[in-house]
Amino acid sequence: MEAEVVSSEMVLPPTLPFKRVQMSEKYPKGQSRGRHWKHLKQILQAENYISYSPDEPNYVNIESPPSMYPSKKYCDITGFEAPYADPRTNLRYVSPDVFKRIRMLPNEYVQRYLTLRNAAVVLK
Amino acid sequence: MPSMARPARQSDYARFSPETPIVVDNGGSTFRIGWAGESDPRVAFRNVVQRPRHRVTGETVTIVGDHHDPALMKYFDCTRSSWRSAFDNNVVYQFEIMEYVLDYGFERLGATEQLDHPIMMTECICNPISSRVKMAELLFETYGVPSVAFGVDAAFSYKYNQRLGICREDGLAICSGLATSHAIPFIKGEPVWDACCRTNIGGYHVTDYLKQLLSLKYPYHMSNITWEKAEELKMEHCYIASDYMSELQIFQKETKEAEEKTRYWQLPWVPPQEEAPSEEDLARKAAFKEKQSQRLREMAAAKRSLKISELENELCGLEGLLQQLDEVDEAEGTAVLARMGYLSRQEIESAALKVTQSLRKAKGESNEAEDKVDASLAEKYPLTLVPDEMLTPDQLKEKKKQIFLKTTTEGRLRAKQKRFEEETFKERQNQQDEEKRLENPELYLEELRSRYKELFEKVEQRKRQKTNGHHSNGHSSGGVGRGERLSAAQRERMRLLTTAAFDRGKGEDTFGARDEDWQVYKLMSKDNDDDDDKGQEEDEAELARVTSKLQELDPTFVPKSDQLPEHLPRSRPLTAEDYKIALGVERFRCPEVLFQPSMVGVDQAGLDEMAAISLNRLSARADIDESVKDRIAISILVTGGSSLFPGLVPRLEALIRQSRPYLSPLKVVRASDPVLDAWRGAAIYADSRGFSLQTFSMQDYYEQGEAGLRRHNIVYSLY
Numbered sequence: 001m002e003a004e005v006v007s008s009e010m011v012l013p014p015t016l017p018f019k020r021v022q023m024s025e026k027y028p029k030g031q032s033r034g035r036h037w038k039h040l041k042q043i044l045q046a047e048n049y050i051s052y053s054p055d056e057p058n059y060v061n062i063e064s065p066p067s068m069y070p071s072k073k074y075c076d077i078t079g080f081e082a083p084y085a086d087p088r089t090n091l092r093y094v095s096p097d098v099f100k101r102i103r104m105l106p107n108e109y110v111q112r113y114l115t116l117r118n119a120a121v122v123l124k
Numbered sequence: 125m126p127s128m129a130r131p132a133r134q135s136d137y138a139r140f141s142p143e144t145p146i147v148v149d150n151g152g153s154t155f156r157i158g159w160a161g162e163s164d165p166r167v168a169f170r171n172v173v174q175r176p177r178h179r180v181t182g183e184t185v186t187i188v189g190d191h192h193d194p195a196l197m198k199y200f201d202c203t204r205s206s207w208r209s210a211f212d213n214n215v216v217y218q219f220e221i222m223e224y225v226l227d228y229g230f231e232r233l234g235a236t237e238q239l240d241h242p243i244m245m246t247e248c249i250c251n252p253i254s255s256r257v258k259m260a261e262l263l264f265e266t267y268g269v270p271s272v273a274f275g276v277d278a279a280f281s282y283k284y285n286q287r288l289g290i291c292r293e294d295g296l297a298i299c300s301g302l303a304t305s306h307a308i309p310f311i312k313g314e315p316v317w318d319a320c321c322r323t324n325i326g327g328y329h330v331t332d333y334l335k336q337l338l339s340l341k342y343p344y345h346m347s348n349i350t351w352e353k354a355e356e357l358k359m360e361h362c363y364i365a366s367d368y369m370s371e372l373q374i375f376q377k378e379t380k381e382a383e384e385k386t387r388y389w390q391l392p393w394v395p396p397q398e399e400a401p402s403e404e405d406l407a408r409k410a411a412f413k414e415k416q417s418q419r420l421r422e423m424a425a426a427k428r429s430l431k432i433s434e435l436e437n438e439l440c441g442l443e444g445l446l447q448q449l450d451e452v453d454e455a456e457g458t459a460v461l462a463r464m465g466y467l468s469r470q471e472i473e474s475a476a477l478k479v480t481q482s483l484r485k486a487k488g489e490s491n492e493a494e495d496k497v498d499a500s501l502a503e504k505y506p507l508t509l510v511p512d513e514m515l516t517p518d519q520l521k522e523k524k525k526q527i528f529l530k531t532t533t534e535g536r537l538r539a540k541q542k543r544f545e546e547e548t549f550k551e552r553q554n555q556q557d558e559e560k561r562l563e564n565p566e567l568y569l570e571e572l573r574s575r576y577k578e579l580f581e582k583v584e585q586r587k588r589q590k591t592n593g594h595h596s597n598g599h600s601s602g603g604v605g606r607g608e609r610l611s612a613a614q615r616e617r618m619r620l621l622t623t624a625a626f627d628r629g630k631g632e633d634t635f636g637a638r639d640e641d642w643q644v645y646k647l648m649s650k651d652n653d654d655d656d657d658k659g660q661e662e663d664e665a666e667l668a669r670v671t672s673k674l675q676e677l678d679p680t681f682v683p684k685s686d687q688l689p690e691h692l693p694r695s696r697p698l699t700a701e702d703y704k705i706a707l708g709v710e711r712f713r714c715p716e717v718l719f720q721p722s723m724v725g726v727d728q729a730g731l732d733e734m735a736a737i738s739l740n741r742l743s744a745r746a747d748i749d750e751s752v753k754d755r756i757a758i759s760i761l762v763t764g765g766s767s768l769f770p771g772l773v774p775r776l777e778a779l780i781r782q783s784r785p786y787l788s789p790l791k792v793v794r795a796s797d798p799v800l801d802a803w804r805g806a807a808i809y810a811d812s813r814g815f816s817l818q819t820f821s822m823q824d825y826y827e828q829g830e831a832g833l834r835r836h837n838i839v840y841s842l843y
Binding site: 002004005008009011012013017018019020021023037039044046055057058059064065066068069072074078079080081094109112113116117 | 178180181185186187188192193196199212213215217218219220223224227228230231235237238239249250251252253254255265266267317318320321322323324333336337340343369372375376709710713720721722723725726727728729730734737
């Protein structure tokens with residue numbers, strides 16, 4: 001390894017004196033890739049919160065409920081308040097000028113705009 | 125957070141006694157580590173790990189944090205590895221990455237031997253027990269720490285600010301972090317977990333929204349708009365509007381104020397070097413072109429000579445054949461003809477004539493023969509004038525052939541005549557036009573223009589009808605059936621087709637009884653709508669004529685079909701202006717997601733509503749009445765990295781006021797340092813005398829395991 005890289009100490013040393021078990025012992029080479037970590041969704045499922053008492057706070061029941069206020073509609077392109085929605089692309093828009101731009105947009109961009117507010121078509 | 129000084133390895137690790145706890149604020153965005161009782165963390169870095177491959181040796185190395193000299197990254201191949209975080213939402217789930225981060229943290233702190241200090245570590249509110257167990261397992265089994273205490277960062281931040289006198293014993297902490305925001309009520313200095321609430325929105329969403337919006341707005345500069353840059357722009361320029369709607373109005377009306385509020389980010393731009401091609405280049409190009417055309421000319425000449433020689437050979441053969449026929453008698457002649465595949469002598473003669481003509485053409489001589497032939501029509505086809513009764517059957521056949529040939533030749537002649545007439549007509553028209561123009565040039569031009577307009581519209585209208593109205597909305601792609609209207613003729617056709625398809629088998633089938641029935645097929649056929657093609661062609665020709673005239677006479681005239689629609693940007697050399705990224709609405713639109721999570725598709729309450737929800741949940745407890753809530757309302761503390769936006773506190777206060785009783789007291793304050801207070805609070809907590817009673821020791825871990833960790837809940841009011 002280059003001298004300047006070594007002197008900058010940017011790379012974590014593979015063995016550290018203060019550890020009881022070294023990284024290489026824990027995750028032997030070649031096997032680490034197969035190691036799967038449960039994502040939050042799976043963790044929550046495994047926790048089985050449904051069986052818990054609803055009075056006890058837990059990760060799931062402390063979540064905020066949906067907003068009481070009606071969600072305002074904003075133009076996807078400009079961000080202004082949008083009175084209209086394009087039935088073809090489902091994008092919301094504020095004025096005829098923006099509508100023209102929407103109709104010029106390639107589908108990829110339409111989908112990306114929709115993804116921003118989690119409204120894109122997801123094929124599974 | 126970027127642009128932080130690189131943490132140097134601490135050298136005074138040995139100075140601390142084993143009783144001194146190590147305080148770790150394991151935040152979603154930043155990892156901070158330091159010693160209990162100190163005022164600031166020793167080391168802080170972004171809580172991410174990258175595992176690139178070293179280019180020379182090929183081994184995979186681990187790089188933790190993000191403030192490394194970017195120049196040194198050239199030694200590593202980062203194409204297959206990006207920054208990875210141990211967090212999913214605000215919960216640690218990837219403990220391999222966590223271990224790298226902890227390794228780096230302890231190593232920077234200067235640890236050299238077994239860690240014999242208690243650990244004070246932050247975690248999220250209501251951390252799923254499996255995550256806490258894994259973290260404990262990692263700390264006890266891999267690092268061998270004697271004991272550990274888990275606490276919530278927001279609570280430490282509140283306690284620290286309570287100590288500073290910024291907030292009170294009873295109050296509410298609103299903490300907005302990287303991935304989540306929390307509201308936690310405090311009563312008598314202790315957090316009330318049953319009443320807290322979490323919305324999964326935070327600084328990450330703000331930055332991501334900004335990054336996506338900018339890269340969609342400036343697709344050309346997508347590569348320049350990196351996560352780090354978006355983060356930087358967010359921290360430098362974003363603010364919370366005091367009233368989102370009126371702020372939008374300011375920008376929508378394009379007022380001067382909006383102009384003043386817009387910030388620009390100029391990307392590096394170098395004016396393109398317009399290099400005139402050198403003499404040498406030009407000469408080389410010309411020579412190359414000349415060579416190419418020479419080669420083509422040679423090829424064409426060779427081809428022509430080949431064709432000529434071929435034709436000459438054929439002609440020779442035919443002439444020889446004719447001579448042969450002359451020499452022999454009739455019987456033998458037919459035999460010869462049959463052998464050569466000809467029917468009669470005339471056929472050979474006409475073939476010879478044809479060959480001579482094409483030979484002449486190939487040699488480039490003028491084709492006079494045709495005219496001569498035309499002149500002597502009657503002579504050439506003598507049989508056509510003779511009545512049928514006077515002819516033998518053979519001659520009759522010959523006559524039919526001659527009639528056919530004659531009519532085609534006559535047709536050709538007529539067409540020629542017509543063309544000539546048209547030309548003279550055009551010339552006359554041109555002359556008339558010219559006279560008109562000379563008489564009154566202005567009026568003439570005006571007339572021409574109006575005529576052009578009229579014609580253009582007519583032709584366009586036709587085109588539109590034909591292309592199904594796609595043209596009208598400027599959308600060239602997309603087929604029928606995506607909301608497009610059909611023309612009347614097409615609608616009728618569709619109607620006929622559907623009736624034809626569905627009428628079958630209904631009642632008695634009388635189709636075909638009348639001759640008119642068959643008309644239906646004609647109507648159904650796809651190209652029945654071009655009966656006015658002829659008129660269209662005429663119009664188009666006239667339009668072309670008028671256009672060329674106008675182009676000749678009017679220097680300001682631009683044909684409409686050449687005009688691009690206004691919304692289509694024309695290609696032009698890029699200027700510095702194109703490399704300027706404007707931050708207008710985005711400055712307050714992006715942080716607005718904290719208040720309106722629905723903007724990024726998260727269907728949860730925003731920061732302001734969270735306070736109300738939290739207070740509402742408190743009401744479930746018996747010992748809470750309105751007076752307690754009022755006390756809480758005058759001590760609302762905002763903390764966490766996302767509370768740094770300017771304007772957040774007044775906005776939050778205004779919005780929470782809406783949900784509080786009329787004229788009830790309310791006070792919202794910002795933490796003294798929203799980013800570092802959590803660590804500082806934890807450091808003071810770990811330094812207090814009662815801390816050792818709050819920890820969970822290694823012995824507990826081996827004796828009680830998960831159940832013990834589940835019960836492990838620290839008491840925050842130690843100081």
